[in-house]
Amino acid sequence: MKLSPFSLQHDWKLDWTIIPDSINVDNRVYIQYNRERNALIALASVGLMTKNQLMKIFRLDEKQVRAMEKRFLILGHKLIRNKSTKTTLYTLNVKGAIAIKLDNYKPNYWLQYFPDDVLKRIIFFQTYENLPRQPIIATPSPFVGGIDNGGAMIYVYISKGNNDDLIRYLKFEQQTNQRIVLVVETLGQLRTMEEYIKKLRVRVVIENDLLKNENIDTNIFYTYKDGKLIR
Numbered sequence: 001m002k003l004s005p006f007s008l009q010h011d012w013k014l015d016w017t018i019i020p021d022s023i024n025v026d027n028r029v030y031i032q033y034n035r036e037r038n039a040l041i042a043l044a045s046v047g048l049m050t051k052n053q054l055m056k057i058f059r060l061d062e063k064q065v066r067a068m069e070k071r072f073l074i075l076g077h078k079l080i081r082n083k084s085t086k087t088t089l090y091t092l093n094v095k096g097a098i099a100i101k102l103d104n105y106k107p108n109y110w111l112q113y114f115p116d117d118v119l120k121r122i123i124f125f126q127t128y129e130n131l132p133r134q135p136i137i138a139t140p141s142p143f144v145g146g147i148d149n150g151g152a153m154i155y156v157y158i159s160k161g162n163n164d165d166l167i168r169y170l171k172f173e174q175q176t177n178q179r180i181v182l183v184v185e186t187l188g189q190l191r192t193m194e195e196y197i198k199k200l201r202v203r204v205v206i207e208n209d210l211l212k213n214e215n216i217d218t219n220i221f222y223t224y225k226d227g228k229l230i231r
Contacts, residue, residue, distance in 0.1 A: 004185050004207040005081070006123055008160060012115035015078035019094065019107040029071070029095045035059055040073060040100050043092040045138040046121050046145040048110060051076075051088040053125040057133075071095060077110065079118060089118070120144045120158040123183055126210045127156055130220060131181075142166050143180075152179060159184045163193055170196035183207060187222075187229070198224040 003009060031037050039058040043049065054060060060068075068074045073096035079087040097105035113121075124144040128136065131147060131154070139146040139155055142165035147154040157166055157180060170193065180202045184190060190197070190204065204222040222231050 002208060005211065006119045006207055007185060008116060008119070011082050012119075013080040013083070014113070014115060014118065015080060016108075016110055017075055017077050018111070019075070023094070023107075025072075025094050025098075027098060029073075029099045031073075031099050032067070033060075033064070036064070036068060036073065037100065039068075040092060040096045042125075042136045043074065043090065043096065044100060044102050044105075045136050046124055047113065048077075048089050048091045048118065048121050049125045050079075050122055051090060053122070053129070054090055057125060057129060065090075068096075069093075073099060079122075089122075116160040120160055123158045123207060123210070124156050126207075127158075127181060127183055127205065130205070130210055142169050149179075154179045154181055156181045156183070159189050163189065167193050167196060170200075177201065181205065181221075183210070190229070198227050198229075200224075204229065 031040075035058045039054055039060065042058075049057075051065065055062070055065060065074075069076060072093045074090045075093040077089040077091065079089050081087070091110045092102075092105070094105070094107060121144060128147065132149070134150070135148040137146040137148050137153065143155040143157050145156055147156070155178065159166075159182065178200065180197070180200060182197065182202055182204045184204065185207050187204070187206065202224065205220055209220040219231060222229050224230075
């Protein structure tokens, strides 16, 4: 199977922009469009997204994104793959947090993210693009984020390396009616957790299928039926 562009087998480097401790913030802030507010809430819930995702999901053009940067709503960074391919990332900036009344905002929160944390968040939004557009909700670990599907929460887990955190959750904390979307690089990653997930309301999708899918009506998700994985 072709290697996912988000695989940890690539060489990843993060070039973070840092907010200085001495910054003096003017609390006056405004939001021009409701889609800007939705983007800020999504960033607050998940942590970061790529520039392309910001523009595509929230229908923002280059001019609007630049304006959000200038108004200190969002902050840009770089993700570098194999020392050459650069991707622009955005996180929530100080005034973005003020605009959505986020009380627990911590400047430079992104410095705690390792490459796998960043990739999980990018893949979350790639998954979101392949699902009906519903509000994005913050979720506890081990999930990257959630989607409020008419009051029925969908929890999204991205498999990167060790899946022990999900196995512990499924063994001790999960609820039988919980709906989960599980993103893997290969179906072989399911072996260690299959005994826990095959009886749940879970959908499984392969990373590369997320990237090439352009039609939301195309079924790229696997489900379990009678203990067997089917599409």
